[in-house]
Amino acid sequence: MAGVQPIVLDVEHPIGTYVNIYEARALDPRIASMRRKGGAVTAILLYLLEKGIIDSVIVARKKKGLKGEAFLAKTPEEVLQAAGSKWSIVPYTLGLKEKLLSPDVRKTAFVGLPCQAQFLRQMKMFPLMESDFSRKIYLIISLFCMGTFAVESFLNYMHRSYRLQPEDIVNIEVVKDKLLIIHRSGELEIDISEALPYLQHGCLTCPDYTGVFADISAGRSPESDYTVLITRNKLADKIVKDAAGEGYIELHEASVKTMDAILEKGREKVFRSYKYLSAVL
Amino acid sequence: MAQEEKPDILVYDLGGCEGCPLSILRVYPQLSRIANVYSRCLGPVDLNREYDYAVITGPICLNSVEHVENLKKIRKKSKIVIAYGSCASVGGIILYARGGQEPRPEHRIYAPISRVVKVDYSIPGCPPAPQMLISLINCIKRGKGYFLDLFRAVSYFPKLSGFDLMDEVVLNGLCVGCGACILSCPTNALQMIENRPDLIPEKCIRCGTCTVRCPRFSQLLIRRSKLFEKSRLLTSFER
Ligand code: SF4
Ligand code: SF4
Numbered sequence: 202m203a204g205v206q207p208i209v210l211d212v213e214h215p216i217g218t219y220v221n222i223y224e225a226r227a228l229d230p231r232i233a234s235m236r237r238k239g240g241a242v243t244a245i246l247l248y249l250l251e252k253g254i255i256d257s258v259i260v261a262r263k264k265k266g267l268k269g270e271a272f273l274a275k276t277p278e279e280v281l282q283a284a285g286s287k288w289s290i291v292p293y294t295l296g297l298k299e300k301l302l303s304p305d306v307r308k309t310a311f312v313g314l315p316c317q318a319q320f321l322r323q324m325k326m327f328p329l330m331e332s333d334f335s336r337k338i339y340l341i342i343s344l345f346c347m348g349t350f351a352v353e354s355f356l357n358y359m360h361r362s363y364r365l366q367p368e369d370i371v372n373i374e375v376v377k378d379k380l381l382i383i384h385r386s387g388e389l390e391i392d393i394s395e396a397l398p399y400l401q402h403g404c405l406t407c408p409d410y411t412g413v414f415a416d417i418s419a420g421r422s423p424e425s426d427y428t429v430l431i432t433r434n435k436l437a438d439k440i441v442k443d444a445a446g447e448g449y450i451e452l453h454e455a456s457v458k459t460m461d462a463i464l465e466k467g468r469e470k471v472f473r474s475y476k477y478l479s480a481v482l
Numbered sequence: 483m484a485q486e487e488k489p490d491i492l493v494y495d496l497g498g499c500e501g502c503p504l505s506i507l508r509v510y511p512q513l514s515r516i517a518n519v520y521s522r523c524l525g526p527v528d529l530n531r532e533y534d535y536a537v538i539t540g541p542i543c544l545n546s547v548e549h550v551e552n553l554k555k556i557r558k559k560s561k562i563v564i565a566y567g568s569c570a571s572v573g574g575i576i577l578y579a580r581g582g583q584e585p586r587p588e589h590r591i592y593a594p595i596s597r598v599v600k601v602d603y604s605i606p607g608c609p610p611a612p613q614m615l616i617s618l619i620n621c622i623k624r625g626k627g628y629f630l631d632l633f634r635a636v637s638y639f640p641k642l643s644g645f646d647l648m649d650e651v652v653l654n655g656l657c658v659g660c661g662a663c664i665l666s667c668p669t670n671a672l673q674m675i676e677n678r679p680d681l682i683p684e685k686c687i688r689c690g691t692c693t694v695r696c697p698r699f700s701q702l703l704i705r706r707s708k709l710f711e712k713s714r715l716l717t718s719f720e721r
C-alpha cells in the first residue's frame with residue numbers, strides 16, 4: 202500500500218525513505234519532439250493513461266503572470282500539451298478542488314510540489330473529512346523543489362533588472378545553481394543566490410526537497426539530461442519498471458554522483474529550514 | 483500475519499453531536515479485527531479496568547463533576563488516550579456553547595479533554611472520516627512517522643482553528659499558497675484571495691482541520707511540541 206512506510210525527514214534522511222532511485226529518459230517520440238530534457242514524468246503519465254490504469258492527470262498549467270492553475274488532462278494529447286507548459290514556479294490551487302471533485306475523475310495521477318504531496322498523502326492516510334477525495338488519487342508525483350517565488354516581487358525584479366515582462370516568461374527551471382529563465386526571445390541564466398530573496402518566506406522553512414510524501418519524486422538530474430525518479434513504495438516502483446518494460450522510458454539506476462548531488466541538495470534544504478524555523482518558533 | 487494479542491480499546495463518548503461516535507461505529511467491523519472493542523454500543527462498559535487505548539469523543543463539560551471524574555479515571559487506567567474529533571481535541575463548534583439552554587442550563591464550559599487530562603494523540607475533524615481511527619492505530623503500532631508526531635503535537639494545543647491558521651501562518655508571512663487548508667475546510671470558511679487564504683470568521687466552526695493539513699502549521703506544531711516536551715521534562719510537570 203502506498204505510503205505505509207514511516208516517514209522521517211531529517212539531516213540523516215534528507216530525501217526520506219525510498220525503494221529505488223533511477224535516472225530515466227522518455228523514449229516516446231512525441232515527447233522527444235518537444236525538446237525538453239528528461240521528460241520521464243510525462244512518459245510515465247502517458248503510459249498510465251494509455252494502458253487505462255488511470256483516467257486522468259492533474260497537473261499545473263501556467264496562467265497569466267507566473268500563476269499556475271490546475272489542469273485536468275484526460276487524453277494523451279492533453280498530457281503532452283500540459284507538459285509543454287509545465288509549471289512549478291508556485292504551488293497551484295486555482296481550480297484544484299473543482300477538478301478533484303469532478304465526477305469524471307475517478308482514478309487520477311497528481312503532479313505537484315512536495316508541500317502538496319504532503320497534504321494529499323495526509324488526506325489519503327488520515328482522512329479527516331468524509332468528503333476527502335483521497336480515493337480518487339491513484340498516484341502522487343512530486344517534483345523536486347528548492348522553493349517557489351513570491352510572484353509579484355520576483356516579477357518586479359525581473360522587470361527592473363532585465364526588462365523582462367511577465368507575459369514573456371515561458372518557463373523557469375533550476376539547473377544546478379542557476380536559474381534558467383526561458384522567455385520569448387531566448388534564455389536568461391541567473392545565479393540562484395540572486396533570486397533567493399524573492400522566494401516565498403514559507404518556503405525557507407520547508408525541509409522537503411524531493412517530496413518525501415509522494416509515491417514518486419522526480420526532478421531534473423543535476424548531472425545529466427536525465428530525469429531522476431525516486432520510487433517510494435512497491436506500487437510506484439512497479440509502475441516505473443512497467444513503463445520501461447512497455448518502452449515508454451529508458452531506465453537505469455542513478456549513479457553515485459547523482460545520488461550524492463541530490464542528497465546534498467536535500468541536506469541543504471533541511472538545514473535551511475532549521476535555521477529559518479528557529480526564527481519563527 | 484502472525485497472531486498477536488489484540489489490544490483492548492475503550493470507546494467513550496462524553497457528549498456532543500454524536501457525529502464522532504457514529505463515525506467510529508461505522509468501522510467497528512474493521513476495528514474488531516485489530517482490537518477488542520469496548521463501547522456502550524456493544525454493552526455496558528467497565529471504567530474500573532485497564533485498557534490499552536481509550537478513544538474519547540466529545541468535549542468535557544467542566545461543570546459536570548461526574549464527567550470530569552470519569553475522564554480522570556479513564557486516563558489513569560489507559561495506556562494511550564486519544565482525543566477523537568474536533569470537540570475532544572481542539573474545541574470545535576461546542577466552544578461557542580454559552581449555557582443557558584434547556585435542559586441543562588447550568589452547563590457552560592465545554593473544553594477539549596486535554597484541558598483536564600494528559601492526552602497522547604489528538605485528532606481534529608468534524609467528524610473524522612471512519613477510516614481515520616484504523617489508520618491511526620496501525621500507525622501507533624508502527625510507532626513512527628511525521629503524521630504520528632503531528633497528532634501527538636496537537637495534544638499540546640487545546641485550541642486550533644482557522645483563526646490560528648491566519649495568525650500563525652498567513653499573517654506571519656509563512657503561507658506558501660499550497661491550498662491544503664482550502665481543500666480541507668468542511669465549511670468553506672477559507673477562500674483563496676491572491677494566492678493566500680482568507681478566513682470568513684462566521685463560517686469557521688473551529689474544527690482545526692485546516693491547521694493540521696497546512697504543511698507550515700503542522701511543522702510548527704511538531705517543533706513546538708518537542709520544545710514543550712523538553713521543558714516538561716525539566717519541570718516534571720504533570721496534569
Ligand atoms: S519549498 Fe516547500 S513549501 Fe515551498 S513550494 Fe517547494 S515544497 Fe512547497
Ligand atoms: S477554517 Fe475551516 S477547517 Fe479551519 S478550523 Fe475553521 S472550519 Fe475548520
Ligand code: SF4
Binds near residue numbers: 659699
Ligand atoms: S495550507 Fe498553509 S501554506 Fe498552504 S495555503 Fe493554507 S495557510 Fe498557506
